[in-house]
Amino acid sequence: MEKRFKVSYFLNFLGVLAVFFLFVLLFENNAFGRSTQYIKGISTTACYTIIMVASLNLVVGCMGEFSLGHAGFVSVGAYASAIVSNGLTGKGLPDIALFLVALLAGGIAAGLTGVLVGIPALRLRGDYLAIVTIAFAEIIRVLFCNLSITGGGKTMSGIIKLSNFYWSFWIMVVCITVMYMYVRSRFGRTVKAIREDYIAASASGINVTYYKVLTFTVAAFFAGIGGGVYAHYMTAMIPTNFNFMYSAELLSEVIIGGIGSITGSIIGASFLSSLPEMMRQFSQYRMLAYSVVLVLVMIFKPGGIFGAWEFSLIRVYERLTGRKGGWEKSRKKTEGGV
Amino acid sequence: MTGTEGTMPVLRAQNLGIQFGGLKAVDSFNMEIGESELVGLIGPNGAGKTTVFNLITGVYKPTEGSFYLNGQSMNGKKTHQIVEAGIARTFQNIRLFKKMSVIDNVKAAMGAKLSYNLFHAVFRTPSYWKQEEELTKRAEELLQIVHLNGKEDYEAGNLPYGEQRRLEIARALATDMKLLLLDEPAAGMNPTETEELLEIINYIRDEFKISVLLIEHDMSLVMKICERISVLDFGTTIAAGTPEEIANHPKVIEAYLGKDDEEVEEDA
Numbered sequence: 001m002e003k004r005f006k007v008s009y010f011l012n013f014l015g016v017l018a019v020f021f022l023f024v025l026l027f028e029n030n031a032f033g034r035s036t037q038y039i040k041g042i043s044t045t046a047c048y049t050i051i052m053v054a055s056l057n058l059v060v061g062c063m064g065e066f067s068l069g070h071a072g073f074v075s076v077g078a079y080a081s082a083i084v085s086n087g088l089t090g091k092g093l094p095d096i097a098l099f100l101v102a103l104l105a106g107g108i109a110a111g112l113t114g115v116l117v118g119i120p121a122l123r124l125r126g127d128y129l130a131i132v133t134i135a136f137a138e139i140i141r142v143l144f145c146n147l148s149i150t151g152g153g154k155t156m157s158g159i160i161k162l163s164n165f166y167w168s169f170w171i172m173v174v175c176i177t178v179m180y181m182y183v184r185s186r187f188g189r190t191v192k193a194i195r196e197d198y199i200a201a202s203a204s205g206i207n208v209t210y211y212k213v214l215t216f217t218v219a220a221f222f223a224g225i226g227g228g229v230y231a232h233y234m235t236a237m238i239p240t241n242f243n244f245m246y247s248a249e250l251l252s253e254v255i256i257g258g259i260g261s262i263t264g265s266i267i268g269a270s271f272l273s274s275l276p277e278m279m280r281q282f283s284q285y286r287m288l289a290y291s292v293v294l295v296l297v298m299i300f301k302p303g304g305i306f307g308a309w310e311f312s313l314i315r316v317y318e319r320l321t322g323r324k325g326g327w328e329k330s331r332k333k334t335e336g337g338v
Numbered sequence: 339m340t341g342t343e344g345t346m347p348v349l350r351a352q353n354l355g356i357q358f359g360g361l362k363a364v365d366s367f368n369m370e371i372g373e374s375e376l377v378g379l380i381g382p383n384g385a386g387k388t389t390v391f392n393l394i395t396g397v398y399k400p401t402e403g404s405f406y407l408n409g410q411s412m413n414g415k416k417t418h419q420i421v422e423a424g425i426a427r428t429f430q431n432i433r434l435f436k437k438m439s440v441i442d443n444v445k446a447a448m449g450a451k452l453s454y455n456l457f458h459a460v461f462r463t464p465s466y467w468k469q470e471e472e473l474t475k476r477a478e479e480l481l482q483i484v485h486l487n488g489k490e491d492y493e494a495g496n497l498p499y500g501e502q503r504r505l506e507i508a509r510a511l512a513t514d515m516k517l518l519l520l521d522e523p524a525a526g527m528n529p530t531e532t533e534e535l536l537e538i539i540n541y542i543r544d545e546f547k548i549s550v551l552l553i554e555h556d557m558s559l560v561m562k563i564c565e566r567i568s569v570l571d572f573g574t575t576i577a578a579g580t581p582e583e584i585a586n587h588p589k590v591i592e593a594y595l596g597k598d599d600e601e602v603e604e605d606a
């Protein structure tokens with residue numbers, strides 16, 4: 001069983017590597033001519049959006065709670081990381097180290113905010129989280145509009161351009177991997193049990209509030225990292241960027257991709273963040289298009305395009321070679337044996 | 339193991355009671371359950387049996403009285419702390435983690451056995467693999483006990499009714515309890531399934547040396563397997579004793595057995 005998983009991780013890593021080199025090949029050879037730089041930019045946008053959407057999926061899919069203020073955590077991460085990188089510039093740190101320190105700071109700031117929001121909101125049963133998170137994101141926005149360190153309502157500009165596609169890609173891969181491992185471990189199992197039935201979960205010895213707050217914090221942490229990549233890609237931002245519409249966009253990308261599917265979040269975030277970019281001239285219709293897609297998905301595929309399904313290369317491999325997983329085989333054996 | 343029977347009861351409930359508004363759902367409930375004892379709790383519908391379970395598992399906070407597990411006070415403890423201390427239960431209206439696999443239902447209740455932290459989970463360290471593998475093995479053993487081996491990967495919500503009830507028992511066993519509370523485990527089962535269930539309950543008692551408190555509607559079943567029985571009616575204990583004593587108790591006959599026909603019809 002362990003062996004099959006390890007083979008699976010290795011295959012998936014090879015797959016990621018292949019995708020990466022495909023992009024490198026395309027971009028370095030100017031495959032898209034004059035648009036290459038532009039497409040590279042869109043791909044970077046896709047990378048940080050994937051991080052944000054996947055992190056929101058931890059809350060919505062894995063934990064089964066609605067958060068309508070994810071942009072608030074993105075905002076905290078974006079500003080915290082920008083402040084840290086501004087403060088550390090010129091201290092002789094290499095760019096990548098500066099970037100990683102700034103991102104970590106953004107993630108930790110957002111994670112701590114997640115604890116503060118999560119403890120009161122997640123102790124309550126019902127849909128309080130949706131309301132509390134909306135309020136939280138609004139408070140953050142107003143707060144950042146009034147603090148001088150965040151630009152005092154004006155655009156905070158001059159953030160060092162540290163995000164490029166290659167780094168963003170690998171940061172995204174690391175974030176997705178960590179979240180995936182979280183979901184596929186005792187933590188994810190516990191949180192899913194709480195989602196299914198919190199009374200039965202506590203009667204099974206699970207500290208419901210603890211695991212909910214923990215998961216919410218992990219989600220906020222990665223939203224913060226996403227915000228950090230965003231800030232160092234945009235190099236200028238204003239608190240109103242992270243308004244309710246931004247939270248709603250992230251949430252609709254989760255729902256369209258598939259509630260509970262990280263694969264869905266990746267595909268959903270990639271397409272929905274890059275398509276409107278490509279159709280810039282129609283950008284005012286962006287939310288309209290989102291709504292239409294959302295309604296269509298709700299009608300024809302209520303669980304989202306991918307449902308809770310996850311892509312894995314080992315299954316492709318096993319199907320192609322006609323081999324049943326060694327795992328299923330060994331399971332059969334233990335059954336017969338006892 | 340060392341304590342002689344009777345000196346330290348596994349569970350002691352003292353004047354336990356709860357009021358919902360003006361209704362005294364349970365009033366002055368007293369009970370002692372010794373090591374490896376199988377005690378029955380019976381009474382007509384709405385008598386307060388499930389409420390007793392909810393009190394003992396911390397779902398409701400008692401408005402009066404207190405209860406102890408192995409002499410340790412459980413008052414004011416949260417449900418998960420009480421489970422950790424050693425009380426596990428099943429539910430009258432089945433509460434499984436429906437969308438999860440059968441084996442994950444059991445594993446989810448085994449959190450206390452796992453000590454690996456986030457770091458181990460993310461980097462899939464040897465300690466992660468070792469603990470998860472032991473967990474899987476243990477969960478498979480428990481499923482074997484309730485005759486659900488071979489169904490590990492089924493979605494729990496898709497199991498037939500009787501199997502769902504047995505899975506609930508396996509999940510309760512997974513918490514490593516000293517006292518198992520079963521809330522009408524045979525409800526909705528046919529005679530064959532009930533027979534199988536009784537075998538499982540007896541096996542569990544012998545194998546794990548645990549005490550069982552059983553709520554059951556079916557009088558004949560309770561009479562057959564319980565060593566002692568308490569009878570609730572309108573929240574008060576109207577009788578307690580051996581099956582023979584209960585069967586001949588005038589108050590029980592009046593409150594419970596007298597209405598038996600009516601009850602059966604209601605349930606059908």
Ligand SMILES: Nc1ncnc2c1ncn2[C@@H]1O[C@H](COP(=O)(O)OP(=O)(O)O)[C@@H](O)[C@H]1O
Pocket residue numbers: 358363381382383384385386387388389390
């Ligand atoms: N949460 C609650 N709020 C109000 N009344 C309750 C609550 N839980 C149980 N009751 C009442 O307590 C009484 C006992 O219910 P219960 O313990 O479920 O009976 P049973 O013996 O059939 O298991 C019933 O009258 C029920 O309506």
Ligand SMILES: [Mg+2]
Pocket residue numbers: 387388389430
């Ligand atoms: Mg009941």
